[in-house]
Amino acid sequence: MKHFLHVDDIDSTASWLSLAAECKKEPFKFEKKGKGKVLGLLFFNNSLRTRLSTQRAAYHLGMHCMTMNIGNEGWALEFEDGTIMDQGKAEHIREAARVISQYCDVLGVRAFASLKDREKDEAEQVLHGFKKYATIPILNLESATGHPLQALADLITITEYQQTTRPKVVLSWAPHPRALPQAVPNSFAGIMKNNPQFDFSITHPKGYELNPEIVRDIPVFHDQNEALKDADFVYVKNWSASRPYGAVLSDDPHWMITREKLGKAYFMHCLPVRRNVIVEDAVLDSSNSLVIEQANNRTFAAQVALMKILESL
Amino acid sequence: MKHFLHVDDIDSTASWLSLAAECKKEPFKFEKKGKGKVLGLLFFNNSLRTRLSTQRAAYHLGMHCMTMNIGNEGWALEFEDGTIMDQGKAEHIREAARVISQYCDVLGVRAFASLKDREKDEAEQVLHGFKKYATIPILNLESATGHPLQALADLITITEYQQTTRPKVVLSWAPHPRALPQAVPNSFAGIMKNNPQFDFSITHPKGYELNPEIVRDIPVFHDQNEALKDADFVYVKNWSASRPYGAVLSDDPHWMITREKLGKAYFMHCLPVRRNVIVEDAVLDSSNSLVIEQANNRTFAAQVALMKILESL
Amino acid sequence: MKHFLHVDDIDSTASWLSLAAECKKEPFKFEKKGKGKVLGLLFFNNSLRTRLSTQRAAYHLGMHCMTMNIGNEGWALEFEDGTIMDQGKAEHIREAARVISQYCDVLGVRAFASLKDREKDEAEQVLHGFKKYATIPILNLESATGHPLQALADLITITEYQQTTRPKVVLSWAPHPRALPQAVPNSFAGIMKNNPQFDFSITHPKGYELNPEIVRDIPVFHDQNEALKDADFVYVKNWSASRPYGAVLSDDPHWMITREKLGKAYFMHCLPVRRNVIVEDAVLDSSNSLVIEQANNRTFAAQVALMKILESL
Numbered sequence: 001m002k003h004f005l006h007v008d009d010i011d012s013t014a015s016w017l018s019l020a021a022e023c024k025k026e027p028f029k030f031e032k033k034g035k036g037k038v039l040g041l042l043f044f045n046n047s048l049r050t051r052l053s054t055q056r057a058a059y060h061l062g063m064h065c066m067t068m069n070i071g072n073e074g075w076a077l078e079f080e081d082g083t084i085m086d087q088g089k090a091e092h093i094r095e096a097a098r099v100i101s102q103y104c105d106v107l108g109v110r111a112f113a114s115l116k117d118r119e120k121d122e123a124e125q126v127l128h129g130f131k132k133y134a135t136i137p138i139l140n141l142e143s144a145t146g147h148p149l150q151a152l153a154d155l156i157t158i159t160e161y162q163q164t165t166r167p168k169v170v171l172s173w174a175p176h177p178r179a180l181p182q183a184v185p186n187s188f189a190g191i192m193k194n195n196p197q198f199d200f201s202i203t204h205p206k207g208y209e210l211n212p213e214i215v216r217d218i219p220v221f222h223d224q225n226e227a228l229k230d231a232d233f234v235y236v237k238n239w240s241a242s243r244p245y246g247a248v249l250s251d252d253p254h255w256m257i258t259r260e261k262l263g264k265a266y267f268m269h270c271l272p273v274r275r276n277v278i279v280e281d282a283v284l285d286s287s288n289s290l291v292i293e294q295a296n297n298r299t300f301a302a303q304v305a306l307m308k309i310l311e312s313l
Numbered sequence: 314m315k316h317f318l319h320v321d322d323i324d325s326t327a328s329w330l331s332l333a334a335e336c337k338k339e340p341f342k343f344e345k346k347g348k349g350k351v352l353g354l355l356f357f358n359n360s361l362r363t364r365l366s367t368q369r370a371a372y373h374l375g376m377h378c379m380t381m382n383i384g385n386e387g388w389a390l391e392f393e394d395g396t397i398m399d400q401g402k403a404e405h406i407r408e409a410a411r412v413i414s415q416y417c418d419v420l421g422v423r424a425f426a427s428l429k430d431r432e433k434d435e436a437e438q439v440l441h442g443f444k445k446y447a448t449i450p451i452l453n454l455e456s457a458t459g460h461p462l463q464a465l466a467d468l469i470t471i472t473e474y475q476q477t478t479r480p481k482v483v484l485s486w487a488p489h490p491r492a493l494p495q496a497v498p499n500s501f502a503g504i505m506k507n508n509p510q511f512d513f514s515i516t517h518p519k520g521y522e523l524n525p526e527i528v529r530d531i532p533v534f535h536d537q538n539e540a541l542k543d544a545d546f547v548y549v550k551n552w553s554a555s556r557p558y559g560a561v562l563s564d565d566p567h568w569m570i571t572r573e574k575l576g577k578a579y580f581m582h583c584l585p586v587r588r589n590v591i592v593e594d595a596v597l598d599s600s601n602s603l604v605i606e607q608a609n610n611r612t613f614a615a616q617v618a619l620m621k622i623l624e625s626l
Numbered sequence: 627m628k629h630f631l632h633v634d635d636i637d638s639t640a641s642w643l644s645l646a647a648e649c650k651k652e653p654f655k656f657e658k659k660g661k662g663k664v665l666g667l668l669f670f671n672n673s674l675r676t677r678l679s680t681q682r683a684a685y686h687l688g689m690h691c692m693t694m695n696i697g698n699e700g701w702a703l704e705f706e707d708g709t710i711m712d713q714g715k716a717e718h719i720r721e722a723a724r725v726i727s728q729y730c731d732v733l734g735v736r737a738f739a740s741l742k743d744r745e746k747d748e749a750e751q752v753l754h755g756f757k758k759y760a761t762i763p764i765l766n767l768e769s770a771t772g773h774p775l776q777a778l779a780d781l782i783t784i785t786e787y788q789q790t791t792r793p794k795v796v797l798s799w800a801p802h803p804r805a806l807p808q809a810v811p812n813s814f815a816g817i818m819k820n821n822p823q824f825d826f827s828i829t830h831p832k833g834y835e836l837n838p839e840i841v842r843d844i845p846v847f848h849d850q851n852e853a854l855k856d857a858d859f860v861y862v863k864n865w866s867a868s869r870p871y872g873a874v875l876s877d878d879p880h881w882m883i884t885r886e887k888l889g890k891a892y893f894m895h896c897l898p899v900r901r902n903v904i905v906e907d908a909v910l911d912s913s914n915s916l917v918i919e920q921a922n923n924r925t926f927a928a929q930v931a932l933m934k935i936l937e938s939l
Contacts, residue, residue, distance in 0.1 A: 028349060036654060038682060047407070048387035052416040056351060066681050069386060073695060074674035075898045084902040086803045093899030094910070096674065099897065100920040108343050177399045271412065272388045272404030276397040284407070295412040307630040341662060361700035361722065365729040369664060382699060417788065433883050490712045585701045585717030589710040597720070609723040 003131060004305040005137045008192040014287050019307065020156050020300040027060045028115050033310050034063030040104035041067045044111040044126060049271060049298050050141050054108060056263035060291035079125045097133035101123035106202065107134055107311050109143035113181035115246030137309045142183055151187035152301035156285045157294045158233055161266055167232035172224060174278040175251045176238030182210060182272050186237050189214050203227030207241050207249045227259055235268040236279055259283055266290050316451045317618040317626035320461045320503040332620065333469050340373045346623050347376030353417035354380045357424040359440060360585060363454050367421060370615035380415065392438045399563045410446035419622050420447055423454035426494035428559030434458065450622045455496055462581050465498035465614035470607045471546055474579055477601050480545035485537060486517035487591040489551035489566045495523060497583050498530060498552050502527050513561050516540030520554050520562045541574055548581040549592055572596055579603050628938035629757060629764045630931040634773045635815040636832050645933065646782050646926045653686045659936050660689030666730035670737040670752060675696045675897060675924050680734060683928035694728065705751045708724055723759035732935050735761055735769035735882060739807035741872030747771065763935045766837035768809055774912050776896050777813035777929060783916055789894055792825050793858035799830035800848060800904040802879045808897050811865050813862030815840050829853030833867050833875045854887055862905055863895040886907055
């Protein structure tokens, strides 16, 4: 039984990419693989792309989906051990995860970072709670610290559009009015690190350091212009600061991506994207933007991850 | 590729009605037509009949449905161009519509009138935003100014029950405690106008004028009793005033439909209906009421619209 | 046409249990039974087990499910006759039930007790409203006074684990911070009474009397220790008082179930369960706990009830 929790769960980039291309060419080619299997999708947070693309992927595989907004439709879950549950939480993850495992064959979970309690977020309290107590494979639909389905879709997109064997890929921070998690940049940096054929670097204002265990010796620039020079792909994303945890230290509009800054590079973003805050209209509406194709590849990233899970059952 | 946005998208009443009758007689007759096709249903507003009947119709055609309450489950959408998106809206229709188009083959959208901004409502900001940016056919599940699936179901119902070749059909305003859109009366008046075999007229208090481009030379009475005389079908509905836009100018209970007023005519309403406000119990509980059959025909109206869309793919 | 509203609707325990065992052994054995049939699931209240297990059961039978949170996604329903509907309720049960009956072949309804209006709760205003006006079979997904699918799953579980021909089964009240309905204990007591092969008794503090029509000559103890002596199965559940209706008269932690109190007996609970309030961790985490298996049997209880309904169509 295999989970898909982290970009490190992609055991062979080449084989996953080749399977994704096969699924994209002929989406229903493997429609018997999931026959009789139920995919549960639990949302602790909102979702558009993940919700619909994962359902579409399951449909391509002949799986049956049961989608649930667990907070609004079910019961508030307790994740702490040993507590006296006389407050707002009606059910413990120990029961919930084991129970749901009996109704589903694979379980997708989306649970964002709180951005309030670093320790719980870094411990992936929700995702790892399900991993620990569920008896079926878990599919990460974006957790506190990672969004591996997004990173896989991004990797598929880059390989489709790369024109050189060693393209330069830059991950750039951009401003945003609200504090956002680091899940997407973490997973993107992680998948780039796992694929050293890319010339990868990161740029962000001081104070916005990503997880040092992921970054390690990836070059980091605090001068965005220097970082973007001669880039082939510019992946843009806001994230909140690591110290103080979850803070918005800067809303400097000079970090917004413009047509001029981008030059000939492709523009990437996981969406949803705030126009004229993260990036100007002229970029999104140009042929340099790959955001729609990234979203399209979410379906095939999910389809491959589900196939790998199904094969492990 | 054909959309179904407006009653004018019914290109041949005879052929649509005949197909509806065929579907009603044998609901699964065309169950292979939608094989492998995904119908997305996006709800910006609540829905009971539309939600369930459209899913049922899709099921009859072998289509797979993905339903989403976009406001609560996804991201708030921006429809204005050129804005700096630093407020509450997280995603622009330009991205959302193109992205969703990649996960679905047909997209149903429900988005009521705001009743606050006449210009945006009349421009059908949401529905036409999806039409403009989506790359798949759009199915109107009730928009700011129209509800063509309801009108088609109403037309099916009238043709099933008409006893003369030129029945008299009257659309009557009735009181309601809250301001309601004009979508249903607009589409009903529109489909009646497109089918001049009906002797159609409208009655409402002064100040409740419907869209003059639809009404044109349809007779309008401000005296309900005069209008209802010798009617065969009385279609009742509340709507809010056009000036001031969205206002409730009258709650005059004398406009409520009673057994006495109705006489031998059939009573029609799109539902939900407020008993003893719009119409008295005695009417709804009599055999003159067609409201349940109208709701039943919603399934076959949706099935025909979906078939026409599927054939155009 | 048969409804499944109450434990008394189980016409032959032996045949239902035998069918449940057959379904559990080979879940897809009857996957053609529900072909072309639509199961509507209407939730007036939250649900995890019922929502997912009933969908899973329907999937095993080849039925198509349409799930709806009726309060949030549809219209507030009026259940009183003769009212002038000028307040918050937009649609009457008379219309809603008949309309939904046209889109579904079987209709599941979940509607908890208000715990405010005893008369309406005991009259099962919502469930019986649907039963009265719908034209299709109704499946009780937990109503104001009963939860027969839970009781059937509990009975299946007991018969799987019983080691003697006449096991001693005790239903025990336990403390809880909020007022809860009597639906689960009512149905459990009811199904035990219908199966006199069990040595069944009830224990609760004074003031927590269950429905006297169900209890009749079932032994009731106010001394929990005395009741639990030599028990084989201890079914634990909180419920609120009958006088004053819906009150929390006691939160006495001495009624919590401990490892010591339980002895060698099996522990049962319908879930969700509050740890260290209803029962201590040591019980739930021991092999004496059957709660996960009870939840598993929810699928097969629902599957049998749906099969019996389908056979009656």
